[in-house]
Amino acid sequence: xxxxxxxxxxxxxxxxxxxxxxxxxxxxxxxxxxxxxxxxxxxxxxxxxxxxxxxxxxxxxxxxxxxxxxxxxxxxxxxxxxxxxxxxxxxxxxxxxxxxxxxxxxxxxxxxxxxxxxxxxxxxxxxxxxxxxxxxxxxxxxxxxxxxxxxxxxxxxxxxxxxxxxxxxxxxxxxxxxxxxxxxxxxxxxxxxxxxxxxxxxxxxxxxxxxxxxxxxxxxxxxxxxxxxxxxxxxxxxxxxxxxxxxxxxxxxxxxxxxxxxxxxxxxxxxxxxxxxxxxxxxxxxxxxxxxxxxxxxxxxxxxxxxxxxxxxxxxxxxxxxxxxxxxxxxxxxxx
Numbered sequence: 001x002x003x004x005x006x007x008x009x010x011x012x013x014x015x016x017x018x019x020x021x022x023x024x025x026x027x028x029x030x031x032x033x034x035x036x037x038x039x040x041x042x043x044x045x046x047x048x049x050x051x052x053x054x055x056x057x058x059x060x061x062x063x064x065x066x067x068x069x070x071x072x073x074x075x076x077x078x079x080x081x082x083x084x085x086x087x088x089x090x091x092x093x094x095x096x097x098x099x100x101x102x103x104x105x106x107x108x109x110x111x112x113x114x115x116x117x118x119x120x121x122x123x124x125x126x127x128x129x130x131x132x133x134x135x136x137x138x139x140x141x142x143x144x145x146x147x148x149x150x151x152x153x154x155x156x157x158x159x160x161x162x163x164x165x166x167x168x169x170x171x172x173x174x175x176x177x178x179x180x181x182x183x184x185x186x187x188x189x190x191x192x193x194x195x196x197x198x199x200x201x202x203x204x205x206x207x208x209x210x211x212x213x214x215x216x217x218x219x220x221x222x223x224x225x226x227x228x229x230x231x232x233x234x235x236x237x238x239x240x241x242x243x244x245x246x247x248x249x250x251x252x253x254x255x256x257x258x259x260x261x262x263x264x265x266x267x268x269x270x271x272x273x274x275x276x277x278x279x280x281x282x283x284x285x286x287x288x289x290x291x292x293x294x295x296x297x298x299x300x301x302x303x304x305x306x307x308x309x310x311x312x313x314x315x316x317x318x319x320x321x322x323x324x325x326x327x328x329x330x331x332x333x334x335x336x
Contacts, residue, residue: 027300029282031204032227033181037099037132039277040297041066043233043286049075051288056082060093062294068207068231068284069125070103070136071117072147076124084126100125101132101207103185104170107147109140109161111169118173133170133179134207137186138163163191164198171201183207189222196226207231210281212272213251215316220281231282236269249317256311264302267295274299275312 028036042059044052044067052075056067060082069076087095102125108117118133142149142157149157170182183205184192195203206223210216210232223230237251251257252268260271269285273296276283285296304312 027277029229029280031181031229032202033204035131035180037205037229037282038064038066039280039282040064040273040299041068041099041101041231041282041284042293043068043284044075044079045070045073045233045286048288049078053078053082055288055293057086058290058293059297060086060098063297064293065097066099066101066282066284068101068233069121070105071108071121071124072103072105072136076102076121080124080126095127099131100127101134101205102130103134103136104166105147106137106139106141107144107149109135109159109163109166110143111165113143114166114169115173115176115178118178122178129177130179132181132183132205133173134183134185134205135163135166135170135187138184138188138191140166164195167195167199167203171199174201181205183228189219192222192226192228202226203228205229205231205282207233209234209320210276210283211235211237211251212254212257212275212312212315213237213249213317214320215313217313217316220279224280229280229282231284232276233284235272235276235283235285251315254315256315260304260308260312266299266302269296270299271304271312274302274304275309278304278309 027040028038031037042056042064044056056079059067067079069079083098083100087093087098102118102121104114104117108114118130122128122130140159140161140163141147142159151157167182173179174182181204182201183203184195185207187195187206192203192206206219206228208216208219208230210230211234216230216232220230251272254268257268257271260266261268264271266274269292273283273285277299287293287296
């Protein structure tokens with residue numbers, strides 16, 4: 001009887017240990033630099049000033065160690081206040097404990113504009129370096145301080161600067177120790193290859209829209225083959241978009257995901273985030289609500305079965321919620 005109880009206890013302990021080990025192994029991606037990038041981060045696109053500081057504080061208190069930012073979001077200064085409050089030698093968290101990403105905006109693609117743009121983000125964020133800096137979009141707008149420069153008829157003014165020239169300037173930021181890694185955002189397979197063809201420092205990350213209706217299977221495989229980690233923005237379908245249409249499919253109402261949520265006693269959002277993290281995709285759900293911020297990172301205590309993973313991936317319909325029609329730009333909800 002004692003032998004049976006001991007064996008049962010041993011198996012139970014092993015299951016707990018293995019589950020914890022799996023959790024520890026599965027909560028980060030490894031960049032081609034060897035550095036770890038947490039698989040779940042807090043997205044800050046559309047997080048309004050007046051709310052985003054508290055959201056970042058709640059996230060760091062809840063265990064997030066990855067914050068995704070961008071100059072165009074217009075809220076880096078307030079995020080910097082949260083970092084100043086939460087990070088430091090005399091604080092519970094040190095700077096090196098938190099992975100911080102920001103992005104170079106479209107008006108700053110000329111080589112002489114790249115470092116000043118980064119330095120401005122560092123100043124706003126109250127940091128001495130970034131863990132990751134991305135070229136936000138592959139196309140450039142006319143240089144200057146107007147984020148969306150336009151002609152009199154309202155059409156955008158573009159610049160013909162090649163993003164490969166911009167990339168060379170990004171590499172200098174790594175060499176100077178101002179950023180630990182550099183990457184791309186909203187680039188396609190051909191554009192990724194274009195950068196790789198001339199890069200001295202290879203891109204580490206590609207950030208794109210990603211969710212069950214836009215599974216990015218081919219692009220993910222393309223990234224893996226070339227040593228890039230994928231990050232998915234708008235992983236829950238960006239339900240708070242100002243330009244949401246009543247007739248569009250809603251990923252958070254998908255019956256397949258709802259059934260899995262019921263089985264695992266999780267929210268639909270948690271199932272979607274878990275699906276991404278199990279694929280090795282970094283996921284940056286945005287929220288300024290404390291309960292949702294806490295919920296969105298509680299996805300490492302269960303594992304979807306292979307057929308369940310396939311059933312979520314099969315929902316893919318190539319549907320983009322974030323279509324870059326910049327003519328529809330709303331100042332309070334800037335283009336991702």
